[in-house]
Amino acid sequence: MRVSRVRLVRLLAAAAGLAMAAAASAGEVVVAVAANFAGPMAKIGEAFTAATGHALKLSAGATGKFQSQIATGAAPFEVLLAADDETPAKLIAEGHAVRGSSFTYAIGQLVLWSAKPGVVDEQGAVLTSGRYAHLAIANPKLAPYGAAAMQVLKSRGLEQAVAQKLVTAESIAQAYQFVATGNAEIGFVALSQVAAPGKPAEGSMWRVPASLYGEIRQDAVLLKAGEKNPAAKSLLDYLKSAPAQAVIAAYGYRH
Amino acid sequence: MMNSADWAAVRLTAELALTTTAVLLLIGTPLAWWLARTRSAFKPVCAALVAMPLVLPPTVIGFYLLLLLGPQGPLGQLVQALGGRPLPFTFGGLVVGSVIYSMPFVVQPLQQAFEAIPERTLEAAATLRAGPLDRFLTVALPLARPGFITAAVLGFAHTLGEFGVVLMIGGNIPGATRVLSVALYDHVEAGEFADAHRLAAGLAVSALAILVALHLLNRPRREARRASA
Numbered sequence: 001m002r003v004s005r006v007r008l009v010r011l012l013a014a015a016a017g018l019a020m021a022a023a024a025s026a027g028e029v030v031v032a033v034a035a036n037f038a039g040p041m042a043k044i045g046e047a048f049t050a051a052t053g054h055a056l057k058l059s060a061g062a063t064g065k066f067q068s069q070i071a072t073g074a075a076p077f078e079v080l081l082a083a084d085d086e087t088p089a090k091l092i093a094e095g096h097a098v099r100g101s102s103f104t105y106a107i108g109q110l111v112l113w114s115a116k117p118g119v120v121d122e123q124g125a126v127l128t129s130g131r132y133a134h135l136a137i138a139n140p141k142l143a144p145y146g147a148a149a150m151q152v153l154k155s156r157g158l159e160q161a162v163a164q165k166l167v168t169a170e171s172i173a174q175a176y177q178f179v180a181t182g183n184a185e186i187g188f189v190a191l192s193q194v195a196a197p198g199k200p201a202e203g204s205m206w207r208v209p210a211s212l213y214g215e216i217r218q219d220a221v222l223l224k225a226g227e228k229n230p231a232a233k234s235l236l237d238y239l240k241s242a243p244a245q246a247v248i249a250a251y252g253y254r255h
Numbered sequence: 256m257m258n259s260a261d262w263a264a265v266r267l268t269a270e271l272a273l274t275t276t277a278v279l280l281l282i283g284t285p286l287a288w289w290l291a292r293t294r295s296a297f298k299p300v301c302a303a304l305v306a307m308p309l310v311l312p313p314t315v316i317g318f319y320l321l322l323l324l325g326p327q328g329p330l331g332q333l334v335q336a337l338g339g340r341p342l343p344f345t346f347g348g349l350v351v352g353s354v355i356y357s358m359p360f361v362v363q364p365l366q367q368a369f370e371a372i373p374e375r376t377l378e379a380a381a382t383l384r385a386g387p388l389d390r391f392l393t394v395a396l397p398l399a400r401p402g403f404i405t406a407a408v409l410g411f412a413h414t415l416g417e418f419g420v421v422l423m424i425g426g427n428i429p430g431a432t433r434v435l436s437v438a439l440y441d442h443v444e445a446g447e448f449a450d451a452h453r454l455a456a457g458l459a460v461s462a463l464a465i466l467v468a469l470h471l472l473n474r475p476r477r478e479a480r481r482a483s484a
Contacts, residue, residue, distance in 0.1 A: 062444070064444065064445060065444045067446070068443075068444060068445060068446030071446060133340060134344055134426070136426070139427070139441065141441065141445045142441075142444055142445060164428075166428065167344050167426035167427070167428060168426060168427035168428070169426070169427070170422065170427070170440075170444070178426065181321055181322060181325050181327070182325050182326045182327045183321060183325045183326065183341065183343040183344065183426075184344070184426075
């Protein structure tokens, strides 16, 4: 009688353990990803799901938008892959993200890009040439790449000169789209958007030296909503792994 | 208080709504007259095209306008061949987008007003030797007055609230394409809720005021007509 009860408890414990493992393997992570990293993240996500069984729900957008959505406390995001290191730090300070969970997953590269060859030279002299009607940037208030682009314009003393030509996109994805459709002759986008691995970059571009805008350190952080989700934790670990870092490097990020 | 950038957005939005309404009344009046009087086989197709913006997401209109009006699009190439600049990211581009987007709100009330004019009334005018243009100007237009008021007010109010099309083809340029709804969206997305409230409440109150004014303007005539009938 006593033995069988012990055995029963063991069986129940084993069953519970199995159920938990099953739940963990069928996990799901809701991820907010900076628009510049949407392409590589889709690739990494596939490999992550194949390796762990966890499904990902990816939402791409401007980092600043995610910040205000997360700050309302109502956003379902469990992991944020930001386009800067300030936003994760701020979210931690405000209690919306888990302290000690943030790390730099990529260092971004800003480029001045045109969909046409021969428009953008390798020194970015096109900026002062006046040979364009529209210059697209991501909204500097919402997108770190937009803020970096504004810094480049400031460091070149062009802020006033281009003010009337500046087309402000709601995210770096829309800035890319404005240039890709030819509606803006040139625009500041992320290298990862124009240099996807396996496909040659179209048009012409200037890789802006980081000295003109400071480094774009892109940090990932575990949000409060994902604190108790083992799949969220495992995604953050996976981002540091060799396969993930190889994809990140292939898109032109440094780390 | 509202900052100068938001005031610029208010001014720009009013200019856009007024310009769009004026353009729509100019092209919408003959179109509505034709739709009201024609027996052409093309009528259902034309009526459906006019009504399309009611059911299409504005992003569909914005997306196609961006491609068609862009430097590589057919309309964009035409504009450039005529020596113009491509329309996306310009006030003119927003007017084109708004005219399409607000078209049903102007054409449909006009069409209904014209359809309500009995054929006999126009025939009576014809027997008094009024030519077609004369009949239109002195008989049809005055009788369709409530339709014109409704069309102008709805066209204006609907353009005030336009968002999706502007977001896709506007480019958020202060003084040129940053209208109220886009400025409001920016404030919300940046977490500037106090600024957002000012714009949102302003839009809500003005929409209410405009619609109340419409009912007040159109009520007496309708009642007068009912009384005389």
